[in-house]
Structure formats: structure tokens, C-alpha cells
Amino acid sequence: MARVAMIPGWAAKGANGYVLAIVSVGLALLARLGLEAFGKFYYLPLIPAVMLPALLASRRATALAIALSISANVFLVPRESVVDAVVNALLFALVGAAIGEIGRARRSLQARSAELKTQLSLRNATIHAMLASAPVVTLDSRSRIVAISQPACALFRTTERDARGRAFQDFVEFFDAGIIRSAPPGEYSSDQYWLGRRSDGDVFPLGIQLAFTGEPENSEAILTLTDLSLWHSAELRSQELSDQLNQVWRMNSLGEMAAILSHELNQPLTAAASYLQASQADLGKAGILADSASRTVELAKSQVLRAGAIIRRARDLLMVETQPLEPERMSSMIDDLGPIIQLLGPASDASIQIDIDNIEDRVMADRIQFQQAIVNLVRNAVEAVAERERREVRLTGRPTCPDFYEIRVEDSGPGVPPDQVERMFEPLMTTKSDGMGLGLSVTRTIVENHGGTLSVGVSPMGGAAFMFSLHRAKGEPVQ
Known part of the structure; x- marks a missing residue:
């Protein structure tokens, strides 16, 4: 009996409960008959007959077991006192009812326990899944x-x-x-x-x-x-994009300013060139003694005209359309810059060496823009060696293959820090306290307009080496 009651969730329902009550009472009566030889037990052997349906069946089945037990006891055991029989029957009925309620409560607790175990298992599985992920x-x-x-x-x-x-x-x-x-x-x-x-x-x-x-x-x-690594990286990227947006706005403002300056400066430069030409004519009337002064005025006039051309090219650089490239001799373009380059050296007590291959030096270029790029690179190199004990700058040009002519500007300065290599060509990026951050950006744009790529490396001289290649003019084989 106890073993059956311990089976979780097992219960006799409906007619099965009544059958269980009848069978349990019958078995209890047989057990009682077997115990008659040892004395009068009355209702005691019938208590298990009530407990079994109380634990496994409904209240009605338990009540049936109580009724059958009382009826059988009254029928089989004659009593001298009716009152005694009634009292014992009532006591057995109360005990049986109590046993029935205890059994019902036990079944309810078992069901609730099983439900809680299921919920606990589900919760443990959920927690385990969360901890695993x-x-x-x-x-x-x-x-x-x-x-x-x-x-x-x-x-x-x-x-x-x-x-x-x-x-x-x-x-x-x-x-x-x-x-x-x-x-x-x-x-x-x-x-x-x-x-x-x-x-x-x-x-x-x-x-x-x-x-x-x-x-x-x-x-x-x-x-x-x-x-939060990805979130932190996204936040830094957002800040970088914001900075780039500000740079674009500043570049747009610079573009508008350049257009205004181009318009405003062209007029006085044109006037200055006219005055210099008139002065040159007056000096020509003065005779041989004025020849030296006339040559100086001629150089000044050429530089004024070149300044005007640079301003026009700068304005064109800010426009979508680019100037067509024409065949030019590299040695000729560098020779024109000779006076300007030589003026850059003494300012920082730097030695500037120029070594241009003038045999096979025909390239496709915009003369004014190319010269502007070279001046920017040489000026940066001179400024880089200004505070060095060894102040050397070298400008070289060589044909590297049938299709390209390479230009290199090297110096003996401190070189470019590795963490600034990727950003140094960005607009408004500068390491100088008084710099605007436009020189290298403009130079890179000019080189790209020529179909090349401006790159930076380490020079054998110990400093930086800026290099780019121009397309050679067709029809000139390498010897």
C-alpha cells in the first residue's frame, strides 16, 4: 500500500476509486477474520481500508470505504449496547474523514511539488542557457x-x-x-x-x-x-567623422576665399607687371649702364607673372575641371625654379643639391602646378632640417622605365613619425605651430591630377623621402 502511494501522479479516478474502496474494505475484513483468534479488534483492521482510497481516490470513494467498513463491522460484530455501537461508528467515521482529508492534502502537496519541480527545472535550464551565452x-x-x-x-x-x-x-x-x-x-x-x-x-x-x-x-x-569595445570604437569613429565634416566646411570656406583672393590679387599683379615692363623700357633707353638693372627688372617681372599664374592654377585646382597636361622637359621646369630654390636654402643655412637627368626628361605635366608642388616639397624639406646639425636637401629626377619619370625630394631631418604617415596628407593636418596644413594636401592633389601618387618613406640621408612619378611623353625610348 505504501509503495503504491509513493508513485508520483498516480490516482484512482471515477469508478476506479469506488472499486478500490470496495476491494480495500474486503481485504481488510479478511485480515480481521484472520485476527479473530487473537482477540476483538473491531474497527482497527479497517483503518487501512480507509487510508488507501483516501490517498489514491476521491472523497466519495473514501466515504464509500467508511460506510462499508461501519456496515460490515455492525453486521459481523454483535454489540450489547446500541449506544456503544453508535459511538464507535461515529468515531470511526470521524477518523476516516480526517484520514481522507489528510490524503487529499497530501495529493495536493504532491501535485504542487511536482509543478514546482518542473518550474525549477525550467528555471535552472534557462539560467544555464543564459550563463552559457x-x-x-x-x-x-x-x-x-x-x-x-x-x-x-x-x-x-x-x-x-x-x-x-x-x-x-x-x-x-x-x-x-x-x-x-x-x-x-x-x-x-x-x-x-x-x-x-x-x-x-x-x-x-x-x-x-x-x-x-x-x-x-x-x-x-x-x-x-x-x-563596450565596439561601442567605444564607434564613438571614436563618430568623432572622427565630425572632425572630417568640420574640415570639409573649412575647406569649402578656403575655396571661396581662394576664389576671392584670385580675383583681387590678379589686378594688382597685372598692374605691377605693366609697371615693370614700362620700367624695363625706360631702362632700355638709358644705354649700356642700365643693362644689369634691366635684367633684374626682367626677373622681377617674370616672378610677378608666375605669381599670377600660380593664383590662376590654384583657382583651377579648386574647380572640378583640370588643365590638360602637355609635354614638358623636366630639366627646364626645374631650371626655372632655380632662383626660388636657391633662395630657400640660405634662409635655414641648408645645402640644396639638384640632380636632374636631362637626357630623357620629357614628361606630361602642367608646368605651373608641377613647379608649385616641387617648391612645396623643397620648402618642407628645408624647414625639416632647420634645427638639425646636418642640413642637407636633395632633389633628384630619373627615368625609371619607359613609361615613368620619378622625382624624389629627400632631407637629413628627423623624418616622419610612423603615427602621422597616414594622416599627413589630410587637409588642415600640420605639425607646425604656424602651419595651415595645406602644403602637402595641395601637393598630393597636384600629383594625383598628373596621374601619380605622392608617397613618403625613409631617406638614406636619415630623414624623409617624398617621391612620385610622372608619365613620360610618348616617343622617347630609354637608352
Whole structure:
């Protein structure tokens, strides 16, 4: 009987309950008849007959068992006193009813227990799934790691064995253990991020949310971790895009300013060229003594005209359309820059060496823009060696193959820092306190308009080497 009652969820329902009541009473009566030789037991052997339907069947089946037991006892055991028979029957009925209610309560508790076990199993499975997929750490009241999930181990690049028992401060810089002790029951989260430290020393931004199992002073804390590296990178990228947008706005403003300056400066430069031409004519009337002065005026006039051409090219550079490239001799274009380049050297006490191959030097170029690019590169090189003990700048030009002619501007300066190589050609990027950050950007644009690429490397002289190639004019083979 006890073994049957322990089977979870088993119960005699409907007619089966009544059959169970009849059978249990019959078996109890047989047991009682067997015990008659030892004395009068009356209702005692019939109590198990009531317990069985009470544990496994309904109230009606239990009531049937009680009624059958009383009827059988009254019929089989004659009593001298009717009152005694009635009292014993009532007592048995009350005991049987109590047993029935206890059985019913037991069945209800068993059903509730089974339901709670199912819910607990489901909850444990859910928690296990969460721990298997989320970085979670459990800390004691002293901020020592009690448990850590595999994703959390992967986040810190450690193992559960190495992490268990260690202080959480070993993995999160400046983590305040007082947060666990002082935070109110419930959850804690903050907009700030912490700095997590991996086992290899790598530091990354980390978000932490805490939940407490009870009073913070004596309970464990469950920490849910979030790697904020991607968010932090996105924030930095957003700032970079904002800076680039500001640069575009400034470049647009510079473009408008350049157009205005081009228009305004062309008029006085044209007037200055006219005055110089008139002065040259007057000097020509003065005779032989004025020849030297006339040559000086001629040089001044050529530079004024060149300044006007540079301004026009700068304006064209800001426009979508580009000037067509024409065959030019490299040696001729560099020779024209000779006076300007030689003026750059003494200003910084720098030695400027020019070595241009003038045999096979016909290239496709815009003469004015190309000369502007060369002046920018040489000026930067001279400024780079200004504070060096060895002040040398070298400008070289060589045909590298049948299709290209290479230009190199090298110096003995400090070179370009590796962290600035990728950004040094960006507009408005400068390392000089008085620089505008336009020289290299404009130079790169000019080189790209010529179909080349401006690059920077390390010079054998110890400083930087800027180089680019121009397309050679067709019809000139390499000897």
C-alpha cells in the first residue's frame, strides 16, 4: 500500500476509486477474520481500508470505504449496547474523514511539488542557457569570484580554474568593492564604463550591471558584463567623422576665399607687371649702364607673372575641371625654379643639391602646378632640417622605365613619425605651430591630377623621402 502511494501522479479516478474502496474494505475484513483468534479488534483492521482510497481516490470513494467498513463491522460484530455501537461508528467515521482529508492534502502537496519541480527545472535550464551565452560573474561580499561563465572567461582570456577565488579587481581596474556593500537590494547599473584587463594585459572598456541575491552586506552579487569595445570604437569613429565634416566646411570656406583672393590679387599683379615692363623700357633707353638693372627688372617681372599664374592654377585646382597636361622637359621646369630654390636654402643655412637627368626628361605635366608642388616639397624639406646639425636637401629626377619619370625630394631631418604617415596628407593636418596644413594636401592633389601618387618613406640621408612619378611623353625610348 505504501509503495503504491509513493508513485508520483498516480490516482484512482471515477469508478476506479469506488472499486478500490470496495476491494480495500474486503481485504481488510479478511485480515480481521484472520485476527479473530487473537482477540476483538473491531474497527482497527479497517483503518487501512480507509487510508488507501483516501490517498489514491476521491472523497466519495473514501466515504464509500467508511460506510462499508461501519456496515460490515455492525453486521459481523454483535454489540450489547446500541449506544456503544453508535459511538464507535461515529468515531470511526470521524477518523476516516480526517484520514481522507489528510490524503487529499497530501495529493495536493504532491501535485504542487511536482509543478514546482518542473518550474525549477525550467528555471535552472534557462539560467544555464543564459550563463552559457552571456558573460556573468558571481562575487561574494568581499568581491572575490565565486563563479564565472565561459563567455566571461573568454572576455578576460582566462580559465574558470584560474579566475575562481581571485579578487575581481584583478580583472577590472579600480573596481570599488564598496559598491557591493553599500548598494541597496536589487540591481545596480551605471552609465560609466570600467576598464577591464585581460590576462595578456590588454585593456578594454567594460559595462557592468549588478544584481544582489539578498542584503548586499552578506549576500552574493551577480555581475552581467558587456564588452563596450565596439561601442567605444564607434564613438571614436563618430568623432572622427565630425572632425572630417568640420574640415570639409573649412575647406569649402578656403575655396571661396581662394576664389576671392584670385580675383583681387590678379589686378594688382597685372598692374605691377605693366609697371615693370614700362620700367624695363625706360631702362632700355638709358644705354649700356642700365643693362644689369634691366635684367633684374626682367626677373622681377617674370616672378610677378608666375605669381599670377600660380593664383590662376590654384583657382583651377579648386574647380572640378583640370588643365590638360602637355609635354614638358623636366630639366627646364626645374631650371626655372632655380632662383626660388636657391633662395630657400640660405634662409635655414641648408645645402640644396639638384640632380636632374636631362637626357630623357620629357614628361606630361602642367608646368605651373608641377613647379608649385616641387617648391612645396623643397620648402618642407628645408624647414625639416632647420634645427638639425646636418642640413642637407636633395632633389633628384630619373627615368625609371619607359613609361615613368620619378622625382624624389629627400632631407637629413628627423623624418616622419610612423603615427602621422597616414594622416599627413589630410587637409588642415600640420605639425607646425604656424602651419595651415595645406602644403602637402595641395601637393598630393597636384600629383594625383598628373596621374601619380605622392608617397613618403625613409631617406638614406636619415630623414624623409617624398617621391612620385610622372608619365613620360610618348616617343622617347630609354637608352
